[in-house]
Structure formats: C-alpha cells, structure tokens
Amino acid sequence: MSDQPSALSPGATSREPVQVGTALPADAVPDFRHLHAGHCESGVTASMFQNAGFPISEPMVFGVGGGVFFSHFSFVRVMGHPLTTFRSFPGNIFKNACSRLGVTYARETFRSPVTGMQRLDDLLAQGKRVGLQVNIYWLPYIPRPMRVHFNGHNLLVLEKRGVGADAIYIVSDPVMECLFQCPADALRRARFSGTHPLLPRGLLYYPTGFAAEPDLRVAVDTGLKQVCRHMLKIPSMLPWMGVQGIAHLGREIAAWPQRHGEDKAREWLAGVVRMQEEIGTGGAGFRFIYGAFLQQAGDALQWPELAAMAGPTTLVGDKWRVFALHASRLARGRRGRAAPADGAVSTTEEWAALRPLLEEIAAAERTLFSQLETVRAGRRLLGTG
Amino acid sequence: MKIQDVPQDPGACLAGHEKLNYAVDAQGRYVGVPTIGWEVETAATEVSTQVTIERITRAWDDARAGRTSPLGYHMAVVQLDAAQLATETGLWRWQVRRHLKPAVFEKLGAAHLARYADALGIPVETLRRVPDAPDTP
Structure with missing residues (x-):
C-alpha cells in the first residue's frame, strides 16, 4: 500500500485508506470508459451515451444540443462580474441532445440534501451512472485557481465507496483527463450550494432509454436551426444576445475603465477571457468544438456543404483566440502601479482597441451563421437526405 | 487553430492536469488535443x-x-x-x-x-x- 495520490487501484475495496480528493487512473472503474472532453455538459452527455452503447462524439452532442450562443449582460452580476457566456443555458445541451436523438431521460431536483444524496446512492446501487449539476467551487479535486462559485458545472458519478461520513464517490469529470475521488461531504455541498441564481438544487439526470434508430438528419437540422435563430434572430431591442451581443461587449469593455476604474475593468476583462478559454470550452469559447460538429455531422450525413462550414468556423475561432491574447495582456497590465504623472488614464486607446476586434468577430459570426442558414435551406429545398 | 498551435504552457492553473482543445490537422480534420494550459488564460486566472x-x-x-x-x-x-x-x-x-x-x-x-x-x-x-x-x- 503506497501513499501515492493515486493509491486506489481498480481492485481496491472500501476498507483501504482513501486520500481525499485525489486522482485515479482513467480506467480505474471496470466497464467504464472515461471520456476526456472540451466541455463539461456535452462531455457528460456524450460519456453517458457512449458508455450505454450509443456511439456519439462530444462535438456531435454539443451541436445537436444547440450549445453555441453568446450573451453579455452588463447589468447581471455573477460573483461580482458582468455575465458573459459563450453557450446556451446550463442543462439545455443535455435536454436538447436527448430529445433530438430519441433518448428518454430523468431529471430530478430535491428540496432536502439528505433525500438528494439518498436518491443518488439508490441510483448508483442500481448500477446507474448519474449526471450531476454542481457548484464547481466545492469540488476538492479541481485546482484551486479554477474554483469559483459557478453552479453550472457537470460531472458523472460512477460509484460510491465506503459508508457514512467517510464515504467517497468516484467521479468522472469530463474536463479532466482522469477519474477522481470526491468525499461525500464535499459532493453534498457542491450539489446543494445556494450561491447563484442557477441553483442546482441537487439536480441529477440520467438517460432511461435509447431510440432504436435515431434520425440524425432531423437532429442535426434542429440543432443548426436553433443556433442560427439564437445567434441571428434576437430583436435589436435586446442587444445583449446573439452576434449583436459580441459587438455590445466591445462597446461595454471600451467604457469600463472610465465607468468602473481600471482595476475593476481589468478584473472583469480577465473574467471574460476565463469564460472564453479556461472554464472548459474546447478553445475559443466553444467555436472550435462547433467546427468539429459541423465537420462530423457533414460527413455522417454525406452533406459536404455542411462539412465545409467547419473552415470558416475555425477562422472565427482563431479571431476569438487573438481577442483573448490582447484582452489577457491588457488585463494583466499594470495593476496596482501608480497612475501616470499627468493623471490621465494612459491606456484608454488600448481599451478602445478591443472594440474593433469584437466588432470584426461579430460581423464574421453574422456571416458564418447566415451561411449556415443558407446551407440548411439548400438541403431542404433539394429534398435530399 | 492547428494541432501544432495548441498551446502547451506549464502553469499553476491546471495543477499538472490536462484539458481538451479541439484543433485541425494538416488536412483540416478536427481532433481533440489535450493541453496542459495556455499562458493567456493562465495570466487571466492570475489576475x-x-x-x-x-x-x-x-x-x-x-x-x-x-x-x-x-x-x-x-x-x-x-x-x-x-x-x-x-x-x-x-x-x-x-x-x-x-x-x-x-x-x-x-x-x-x-x-x-x-x-x-x-x-x-x-x-x-x-x-x-x-x-x-x-x-x-
């Protein structure tokens, strides 16, 4: 028996001493293939489907589930930051992917943590692998810099080992490359944390049945339709959402230093970069994973025009990466240093320079999703597939 | 982003773990590429x-x-x-x-x-x- 962090071997029993919040090899649970994914929710969903014998990739789940979106709400504060998101509302990817692929599912929330934990244990005892929506802050295996109070994180629970206060759960968190052990107490806190409007209330979910032959063409088409509508068809009186939201973010950022002071502006700008890259988006705020979806869907449906849309999507993603580079540089900036002698805000031009970058991205995404709509419409008119 | 452009910058952000990016190979085919981090996001996290x-x-x-x-x-x-x-x-x-x-x-x-x-x-x-x-x- 070793004291190594990964001491729990596949054959370990619950009597062996267990290290808190430590890593396990990806193959530590027999009959389960851990999926390393770009994003938590599409990763959990794809992992559930794959391990149930339904071969579908993470990008396909993401695209069919209509995961891509953009919104920036300057008047909604999450952990003191304006809300910026590159994806649809948590929970929607799973629900949409299931209903569009003919998968039936159960989603349960709980008033009481005790009932919620008991229900999880009961399902695990039945041999089910259960998806959870949790507050990522309370997960001890997540590296500390990434632990923020975000209630929309998803993971898959594989089994419970031990009983009572010493019990641990083996979890498959798709944004990480390996399995982890999570103490029962921490998991309870993560499931029933109440610090955010997106209260998970112990939400757990799992598929209950799979269609014999899902209609992939309709599923892909519905996913495309949803994303095009949400990105392009938001009325202009709601400037915070869709492609117009990207340009809106540019205008807001340029105004932050004057309105809120440079320190606050830097903190918020760093937050935007984190939402785009660090939290698990597959890169470029989900744009690369969406490109992978277009390619895979196009190939699977013998729809070359759709597969060809992966190219422009990659280019848009690359623009987002350039934005992240500039934004991060500016955010790091000269925090805490003395203001220039003349008292003027020295970096006004630098902040203003982010605006055309985002306006260019907004225009590029408008073109991209308009083209996607055309590709969709062309397929329908031809009546093929 | 091409596979060879997927950043592999060591940093405290992921504490030695890996996450997954999607990138294209020479033929423009998308694949998942594990990464240990990107200095740009590490800098943002440090802020x-x-x-x-x-x-x-x-x-x-x-x-x-x-x-x-x-x-x-x-x-x-x-x-x-x-x-x-x-x-x-x-x-x-x-x-x-x-x-x-x-x-x-x-x-x-x-x-x-x-x-x-x-x-x-x-x-x-x-x-x-x-x-x-x-x-x-």
Whole structure:
C-alpha cells in the first residue's frame, strides 16, 4: 500500500485508506470508459451515451444540443462580474441532445440534501451512472485557481465507496483527463450550494432509454436551426444576445475603465477571457468544438456543404483566440502601479482597441451563421437526405 | 487553430492536469488535443486570483484588528459575500451583516454557528478563530 495520490487501484475495496480528493487512473472503474472532453455538459452527455452503447462524439452532442450562443449582460452580476457566456443555458445541451436523438431521460431536483444524496446512492446501487449539476467551487479535486462559485458545472458519478461520513464517490469529470475521488461531504455541498441564481438544487439526470434508430438528419437540422435563430434572430431591442451581443461587449469593455476604474475593468476583462478559454470550452469559447460538429455531422450525413462550414468556423475561432491574447495582456497590465504623472488614464486607446476586434468577430459570426442558414435551406429545398 | 498551435504552457492553473482543445490537422480534420494550459488564460486566472488574495488579506486584516468578526474572514476565504452567504445559510442578509460585528458574533448561539460552519465547510472551532496567516490561493 503506497501513499501515492493515486493509491486506489481498480481492485481496491472500501476498507483501504482513501486520500481525499485525489486522482485515479482513467480506467480505474471496470466497464467504464472515461471520456476526456472540451466541455463539461456535452462531455457528460456524450460519456453517458457512449458508455450505454450509443456511439456519439462530444462535438456531435454539443451541436445537436444547440450549445453555441453568446450573451453579455452588463447589468447581471455573477460573483461580482458582468455575465458573459459563450453557450446556451446550463442543462439545455443535455435536454436538447436527448430529445433530438430519441433518448428518454430523468431529471430530478430535491428540496432536502439528505433525500438528494439518498436518491443518488439508490441510483448508483442500481448500477446507474448519474449526471450531476454542481457548484464547481466545492469540488476538492479541481485546482484551486479554477474554483469559483459557478453552479453550472457537470460531472458523472460512477460509484460510491465506503459508508457514512467517510464515504467517497468516484467521479468522472469530463474536463479532466482522469477519474477522481470526491468525499461525500464535499459532493453534498457542491450539489446543494445556494450561491447563484442557477441553483442546482441537487439536480441529477440520467438517460432511461435509447431510440432504436435515431434520425440524425432531423437532429442535426434542429440543432443548426436553433443556433442560427439564437445567434441571428434576437430583436435589436435586446442587444445583449446573439452576434449583436459580441459587438455590445466591445462597446461595454471600451467604457469600463472610465465607468468602473481600471482595476475593476481589468478584473472583469480577465473574467471574460476565463469564460472564453479556461472554464472548459474546447478553445475559443466553444467555436472550435462547433467546427468539429459541423465537420462530423457533414460527413455522417454525406452533406459536404455542411462539412465545409467547419473552415470558416475555425477562422472565427482563431479571431476569438487573438481577442483573448490582447484582452489577457491588457488585463494583466499594470495593476496596482501608480497612475501616470499627468493623471490621465494612459491606456484608454488600448481599451478602445478591443472594440474593433469584437466588432470584426461579430460581423464574421453574422456571416458564418447566415451561411449556415443558407446551407440548411439548400438541403431542404433539394429534398435530399 | 492547428494541432501544432495548441498551446502547451506549464502553469499553476491546471495543477499538472490536462484539458481538451479541439484543433485541425494538416488536412483540416478536427481532433481533440489535450493541453496542459495556455499562458493567456493562465495570466487571466492570475489576475482573478490576485483579486481574491487581496480580498482575503483585507478581510483577514479587518478580522485580526477586530473591525469585523471572524465570520468576515472565513466568508472571504470561500469567496462569498454577505448576500451569498445568506442564501447559502437560509438566513437574511441583514442577519449575516449583523453577525459580522465582533460583539454580536461573540454572543451567537450554537445553532447559528453550526449553520455558518456547515455552509463554509469548516468546524465550528475554526469558525470562531482567525488564523495566524490568511489562507489564500
């Protein structure tokens, strides 16, 4: 028996001493293939489907589930930051992917943590692998810099080992490359944390049945339709959402230093970069994973025009990466240093320079999703597939 | 992004773990590529971490100097403000604010202390004290 962090071997029993919040090899649970994914929710969903014998990739789940979106709400504060998101509302990817692929599912929330934990244990005892929506802050295996109070994180629970206060759960968190052990107490806190409007209330979910032959063409088409509508068809009186939201973010950022002071502006700008890259988006705020979806869907449906849309999507993603580079540089900036002698805000031009970058991205995404709509419409008119 | 352009910058952000990016190969085919991090996102995370550290240190100073109760410090460590701690504990926001006063906190009953300790994930004895050094990320 070793004291190594990964001491729990596949054959370990619950009597062996267990290290808190430590890593396990990806193959530590027999009959389960851990999926390393770009994003938590599409990763959990794809992992559930794959391990149930339904071969579908993470990008396909993401695209069919209509995961891509953009919104920036300057008047909604999450952990003191304006809300910026590159994806649809948590929970929607799973629900949409299931209903569009003919998968039936159960989603349960709980008033009481005790009932919620008991229900999880009961399902695990039945041999089910259960998806959870949790507050990522309370997960001890997540590296500390990434632990923020975000209630929309998803993971898959594989089994419970031990009983009572010493019990641990083996979890498959798709944004990480390996399995982890999570103490029962921490998991309870993560499931029933109440610090955010997106209260998970112990939400757990799992598929209950799979269609014999899902209609992939309709599923892909519905996913495309949803994303095009949400990105392009938001009325202009709601400037915070869709492609117009990207340009809106540019205008807001340029105004932050004057309105809120440079320190606050830097903190918020760093937050935007984190939402785009660090939290698990597959890169470029989900744009690369969406490109992978277009390619895979196009190939699977013998729809070359759709597969060809992966190219422009990659280019848009690359623009987002350039934005992240500039934004991060500016955010790091000269925090805490003395203001220039003349008292003027020295970096006004630098902040203003982010605006055309985002306006260019907004225009590029408008073109991209308009083209996607055309590709969709062309397929329908031809009546093929 | 091409496979060879997927950044592999070591940094504290992922603590030696890997996450997954999607990138294209020479033929333009998308594949998943594990990455240990990107200095751009590490820098952004460091900015956020720095803000958190400053907040915790300030709360620690205040609690040590007796300007706030130990609750103020422990609340800052888990990155909650009074409003968030209120939803977490099921108390009213004004109650949490009141309990930030040292005199009020001193007289707090066992039930309230247990509620705070549970929400903050620490034992009651820890909650009543301010440590010798702030616990920062």
